[in-house]
């Protein structure tokens with residue numbers, strides 16, 4: 336059935352779109368880095384500055400899990 340194939344394509348498309356939206360901000364919502372970025376600044380924590388220089392995001396302040 337082509338209808339079944341169609342719906343799975345739509346599901347994949349939706350999850351891809353959701354993933355790209357989440358990837359837009361590399362910081363965790365509400366984290367110090369996120370708050371600073373929203374003000375056009377960068378967090379001044381030594382740990383965050385070091386992570387920023389390394390091209391990454393501070394793990395300590397941007398934990399994926401709560």
Ligand SMILES: [Zn+2]
Nearest residue numbers: 367378380383
């Ligand atoms: Zn910070």
Ligand SMILES: [Zn+2]
Nearest residue numbers: 382383393396
């Ligand atoms: Zn930090």
